[in-house]
Amino acid sequence: MYSFDYERPSGVNEAVSAIGEDDKFLAGGQTLLPTLKLRLAQAGKLVDLGGIAELKGISVSGSEVSIGAMTRHVDVANSADVKSAIPALSYLASHIGDAQVRNRGTIGGSISNNDPAADYPAALVGLGATVHTNKRSLSAEDFFVDLFETALEEDELVTKVTFPIPEKAGYAKFPNPASRYALTGVFVAKTAQGVRVAVTGAGPCVFRQTDMEAALSSNFSADALSGIKTEASGLSADIHASADYRANLISVMAARAVKAAS
Amino acid sequence: MTTVNMTVNGKKVSADVAPNTLLVQFIRENLRLTGTHVGCDTSQCGACTVHVDGDSVKSCTMLAVQADGAEVTTIEGLAKNGELHPMQAAFKENHGLQCGFCTPGMIMSAVDLVKRNPNPSEETIRTELEGNICRCTGYHNIVKSVKAAAENMGG
Structure with a gap:
């Protein structure tokens, strides 16, 4: 690792004023630290949000679940409140990476990195969540812009994510067997505003599969999805899977997510 | 340099470290506790697993400064009064290791696993040990060891 300065502020305003052009916020560090170690990134200063x-923290009101940016995956996975309000969200968090990663990694860090194969973007877009920052609130779809790109400005920090509680929701992913990142993951939710189907891992950025949403709106069952294909062009292809394979996985994972929905 | 204070295996330690010092470097090089191994150094193999405030973490993917104020337990901190921890005893009894390189991390993960799942099934053990790689055993005796330890620990 190249050397860097380090600061551990105790408040959001302090953190934001500490950040300069070459600096980075440090959340759980499960992506940032490996990236710094490989010298793929360099920081003048790390502003540690751990203090x-x-x-930090999870709260549930009548209609929504609110999760603080520095809440770890393990805490979302084990939260009795999340389990009862949105069991699919707890399930998703419990399948990120491995136990040690879940003990450090945070929701704010994950979504701010916007890895194309991360799990959380599917939940945020699938549930129609709102991302709150120190400056504004924006919809998940406006937040996730492109490959590793979000709407965040340099001095902007995610503070929390609020999820409307759906009627039912389910998540299914085909994990890369080594990294457990989603080769393809599909989050399906039946909400008061309609059915939402969000796909992660298959393309450069999370996206909604609107043909499936339409089919599930009239009949929320796995059968309704039979015959609905996703166009492979524009999907990701790498050593792990071709675009055609990922396109097929979207159908398979969507059906599993609908079956698992509760 | 930044000053860090932490409690490692029950003992208070303090040192000035460069901010880019990894927790595992601090443990091995400053404290000379070399039971914690560096395997892949890329957050995958879990050989460097230690407990920070009771939770298993990969100490190659955490800065020493992030552990300021924390309680850290390494493999050296498990045995009490010359008696092996039940997890260590079970690995010995069930031949849960061959070369032994992954063993410290495997045991630290397994202790945390049993804390979270006092009576784990074979499937739970295999899933929960996802973050630890062993290149010798094929995992069979590791799983057996964890199951035996969980029973001995009153699961």
Whole structure:
């Protein structure tokens, strides 16, 4: 690792004013630290968010679940409140990476990185979540812009994510057997505003599969999805899977997600 | 340099470290506790697993400064009064290791696993040990060891 300066502020305002052009916020560090170690990235200063109490925690009101940016995957996975309000979200968090990664990694860090194969973007877009920052609130679809790109500005920090509680929701992923990242993951939710189907891992950025949404709106069952294909062009292809393979996985995972929905 | 204070295996330690010092470097090089191994150094193999405030973490993917104020337990901190921890005893009894390189991390993960799942099934053990790689055993005796330890630990 190249050398860097380090600061550990205790409040959001302090953190934001500490960040300069070459600096990076450090959340759980499960992506940033490996990237720095490989010298794929360099930081003048790391501003560690680990000491900011106001960024941690989960609360559930009547209609939504609110999760602080520095809440770890393990805490979302084990939360009795999340399990009862949105079991699919707890299930998703419990399948990110491995146990040690879940003990450090955070929701704010994951979504701010916007890895194309990360799990959380599917839940945010699938549930129609709102991302709150120190400056504004924006819809998940406006937040995730492109490959490793979000709408965040340099001095903008995710503070929490709020998820409307759906009627039912399910998540299914085909994990890369080594990394457990989603080769393809599909999050399906039946909400008051309609059915939403969000796909991660298959393309450069999370996206909605609107043909499936339409089919599930009239009949929320795996059978309704039979015959619906996703166009392979524009999907990702790499050593792990071709675009055609990923396109097929979307259908398979969507059906599994609908069956698992509760 | 940044000053870090932490409690490692029950003992208070303090040092000035460069901010880019990894927790595993601090443990091995400053504290000379070399039971914690560096395997892949890319957050995959789990050989460097230690407990920070009771949770298993990969100490190659955490900065020493992030552990400021924390309680850290390494493999050296498990045995009490010359008695092996039940997990260590079970690995010995069930031949849960061959070359032994992954063993410290495997045991630290397994202790955390049993804390979270006091009576784990074979499937749970295999899934929960996802973050630890062993290139010798084929995992069979590791799983057997964890199951035996969980029973001995009163699961």
